[in-house]
Amino acid sequence: MPEHAGAWLLLAALACAQAGMGWLALSLPAHAQQAWGRVPPMATLRLHRVLGWVALACALLLCLGADHATMAVLVWAMAMSGAALAVAFVLSSRPRWLRVLAPWVAGRPAG
Amino acid sequence: MFPSVRQAMAWLHTWFGLVLGFVLMAAFFFGALSVFDREIDRWAIPATRIQAQPMPSYERVLRPAFERMQPTRQAIDAMRPRVDGPMPERYDTVGSWSAYTTHRDPVLQLFAGYVVPNARHAGELVWAEATIDPRDGRLLPDDRLKVGSGFFFPMHYGLTLDWKHLGIWIVGLSALVMLAALASGVVMHRRIFREFFTFRPGRARLRSVLDLHNLTGVVALPFHFFFALTGLLIFAAVYYFPLGHTQLHGLHDLNAQVEASETGLPHERAGRPGGLANVDAMVADAQRRWADDGKAGDVGFLVLQHVGDANGYVSVYRAGTDRIALVGDGIHYKAATGELIREDPAATPVARMAEFLTGLHLQHFRHWLLRWLYVLGGLAGAVCIATGFVFFVEKRKRQHAKDGRQGARVVDALAVAAVTGMVLAALGILVANRLLPEDLPGRADWERWAFWGTWIAALLHAAWRSAPVARALPNPAWREQAIAIGVLALAAVLLNWITTGDHLLRTLATGYWPVAGVDLSLLAVAAIAGASALRLARRHAAHAAGPAYAADAEARHA
Numbered sequence A: 001m002p003e004h005a006g007a008w009l010l011l012a013a014l015a016c017a018q019a020g021m022g023w024l025a026l027s028l029p030a031h032a033q034q035a036w037g038r039v040p041p042m043a044t045l046r047l048h049r050v051l052g053w054v055a056l057a058c059a060l061l062l063c064l065g066a067d068h069a070t071m072a073v074l075v076w077a078m079a080m081s082g083a084a085l086a087v088a089f090v091l092s093s094r095p096r097w098l099r100v101l102a103p104w105v106a107g108r109p110a111g
Numbered sequence B: 001m002f003p004s005v006r007q008a009m010a011w012l013h014t015w016f017g018l019v020l021g022f023v024l025m026a027a028f029f030f031g032a033l034s035v036f037d038r039e040i041d042r043w044a045i046p047a048t049r050i051q052a053q054p055m056p057s058y059e060r061v062l063r064p065a066f067e068r069m070q071p072t073r074q075a076i077d078a079m080r081p082r083v084d085g086p087m088p089e090r091y092d093t094v095g096s097w098s099a100y101t102t103h104r105d106p107v108l109q110l111f112a113g114y115v116v117p118n119a120r121h122a123g124e125l126v127w128a129e130a131t132i133d134p135r136d137g138r139l140l141p142d143d144r145l146k147v148g149s150g151f152f153f154p155m156h157y158g159l160t161l162d163w164k165h166l167g168i169w170i171v172g173l174s175a176l177v178m179l180a181a182l183a184s185g186v187v188m189h190r191r192i193f194r195e196f197f198t199f200r201p202g203r204a205r206l207r208s209v210l211d212l213h214n215l216t217g218v219v220a221l222p223f224h225f226f227f228a229l230t231g232l233l234i235f236a237a238v239y240y241f242p243l244g245h246t247q248l249h250g251l252h253d254l255n256a257q258v259e260a261s262e263t264g265l266p267h268e269r270a271g272r273p274g275g276l277a278n279v280d281a282m283v284a285d286a287q288r289r290w291a292d293d294g295k296a297g298d299v300g301f302l303v304l305q306h307v308g309d310a311n312g313y314v315s316v317y318r319a320g321t322d323r324i325a326l327v328g329d330g331i332h333y334k335a336a337t338g339e340l341i342r343e344d345p346a347a348t349p350v351a352r353m354a355e356f357l358t359g360l361h362l363q364h365f366r367h368w369l370l371r372w373l374y375v376l377g378g379l380a381g382a383v384c385i386a387t388g389f390v391f392f393v394e395k396r397k398r399q400h401a402k403d404g405r406q407g408a409r410v411v412d413a414l415a416v417a418a419v420t421g422m423v424l425a426a427l428g429i430l431v432a433n434r435l436l437p438e439d440l441p442g443r444a445d446w447e448r449w450a451f452w453g454t455w456i457a458a459l460l461h462a463a464w465r466s467a468p469v470a471r472a473l474p475n476p477a478w479r480e481q482a483i484a485i486g487v488l489a490l491a492a493v494l495l496n497w498i499t500t501g502d503h504l505l506r507t508l509a510t511g512y513w514p515v516a517g518v519d520l521s522l523l524a525v526a527a528i529a530g531a532s533a534l535r536l537a538r539r540h541a542a543h544a545a546g547p548a549y550a551a552d553a554e555a556r557h558a
Helices: A005-027 A029-036 A042-066 A069-093 A095-101 B005-034 B037-044 B058-068 B074-082 B147-158 B163-188 B203-218 B221-240 B240-247 B252-261 B279-292 B348-360 B368-403 B407-435 B443-464 B467-471 B477-500 B504-509 B512-543 B547-556
Strands: B094-100 B108-115 B124-133 B300-304 B312-319 B331-334 B338-344
Touching: A005 A069, A005 A095, A029 A042, A029 A069, A029 A095, A042 A069, A069 B037, A069 B074, A069 B203, A069 B221, A069 B252, A069 B368, A069 B467, A095 B368, B005 B037, B005 B147, B005 B163, B005 B221, B005 B240, B005 B368, B005 B407, B037 B147, B037 B477, B037 B512, B058 B108, B058 B124, B058 B279, B074 B124, B108 B407, B124 B547, B147 B407, B147 B443, B163 B221, B221 B348, B240 B443, B279 B300, B279 B312, B279 B331, B368 B407, B368 B467, B407 B467, B407 B477, B407 B512, B443 B477, B477 B512
Parallel strands: none
Antiparallel strands: B094 B108, B094 B300, B108 B124, B300 B312, B312 B331, B331 B338
C-alpha cells in the first residue's frame, strides 16, 4: 500500500475517534446541557450514544486498514485517549463547538 | 484501621502517590522525551545531522570500517584484572563484528569483540565501539553525549543511578506502586463514566485540579496501565532472562543470547582459518526469504561471529519497523560458503505475547502518529501526577497555615522542583550542549552537571520562595520558573540557529524533521510556559488585591 493511502486512513481514523468521543459526550445530559443550554430529549441522547460507539468502531476498522493488527490496536486505543482529552478541553472552554456534531438538535441562540 | 475500603484506598493512593510520585514524574516526563531520543541526539550532535540510512553494503562500507577498529586503552585496562599475564597491544583475532541501526538512525553503530589470550573466563572478549557515517564509512565522533538515547533514556528507566542498579530498582518499585495507585484511584473515583469528559477550570481551585487529575488519569488509563506493566516486564526480563537485554544494551547481551540458545550454531572457534564468502549476497538472500514469508524488511542487526575461523557464521536480523512485536527473524549463514545454516523458528504464543508487550514499550516500529500519541500519553501521565501534588498541597495548606505547620510548604517546594524544575533541567542540558566549546575535554560531563545544577537551582529557588504557602497563598516559584522555562526554550532554539546555522526555515524547507521537530517542540514549550506564567500572574495579582477579590477572580476565571 502506498504510504500516503495509509496516512489518509489514519487521518480518517483520528476524525472518527474524535467524532465518536464527541457524540459520547453529547449523550450525557450534563454535557449536552453545556453544548445547547438545554438537555435534548432522551431519544436524541440515545442516538448520540449509538453514533458514538459506531464511530469508535469505524476508527478501529480504519486503523486496521492502515497497519498490522497489533499496531492498529495501539493506535486506536491511543487515538481514543487523545480524542477524549480534546473533547474534555473543548467542553471546558468552547462547549458550543460540539454542536457541529449534531446539527439535528436545535440550540438556544444564547446559551 | 480504616472504616471503609474506599478510605483505605484513599490513604494508599495519597501517601504512596506522594512519596513515589516524584520518581514517576521523572519516568513519565523523560519517557515522553525518549520516544524521540534519536531525534534529540541529532539536535545535540550536529555532525550527525544526516538522513536516516538503511544498513550499508558490507563489502563496500562495513568491512573497511571494521578492519580499522581496535579496542581503546580504557577497554584494555578495564579487562586487565580478568587476564592472567600481560595483554597485547594489538588485537587481530576477531570474536565478532556487528553493526546495528534503526529506521531513525542516520549513524551506524559498530561493535567489535576481540579474543584475549589468557582471559580467565575463556571466551570473554575485549570490545571496541565506533560510530560511522553509513554513506561512506567515515568515522564520526563517538565521545559526544547522546542527550536523547544516552541521557534522557537512562533517566527514564533508571534515573542514571547506576550504582548496583539502584535507579532501576527504584523506578521498578515506583511502577509497581503506580499499578496500585491506578487501581486505588479507580476505586476512589465515584463517577468514572459520568465524569469521563469533565474538566471545570472555572470552579474552585481544589475541584478543577482534581478534575484535571481524574481526566488525565482516566482517559489515558490503558496507556498508564500497560506502560507501567510492560516497563516492569522489561525489567524482569533484563534481570532474570538476558534475552530481553539485547534490545537495550546492544551487543554484549545479544552475544550471550546467541551463545545461550541451542541453535546448532558453533559456540566456539574451530581454531582453523576459514574464508568469508560475499556477505552482501547473504543479506540479499535473507531479505528475499523475509519477503517470501510476507514480511519484507530492512536489516537492523548484522553479526559476523568467529571472523576468519572455520566455524565462522553470519547472522542477519530484521529491523522491526512495521509491527509492534520486537522480533529479529534471524537467518544464519556459514561464513566460508554462504550456505544457509538455519532460520530462527516462529515464536511460541507465549513468547509472541512477550514480544508484543516488550515491543509496545520499546517502540522500534516506524509509526510517527503512534509515537506522538505516546508522547501525549506520557505527558498526560506527568500532568496527572503534577495535579496530584497540587491537589495534596491545596487540600492541606489552609489547615496547615492555621496550625502553623510547614508540611504543605515542603511538599509544594518539592512539587515545583519535580514539575517545572524537571523541565528546566532538561532545557538546561540542551542549552549547555549548544553553549559549551566543541573541543572541551570531558564535555559530556559538563553537560550532565548542567542538568543536575539546573535542577538543584530550581529546588533551592522553590524552597526559598515557598514562604507564602505557609500563609495559604500560592508559591511564586511556579510562575517564575514558568517564565524561566519560556526563556530557556527560546534560548535553545536560538543557540541551535547560531551555532549550527540550522534555523527552522532551513530545516523545514529541507524536510529535516529530527531537528525541525525538536525546535518546534521547544517553541511549543515556550508558548505554553508563557501562557501559564501569564495566567499565574493574573491569579497572583488577584491574591495580592485581597481574598475577596481573589475569590471573585477565580469564579470569573476561564
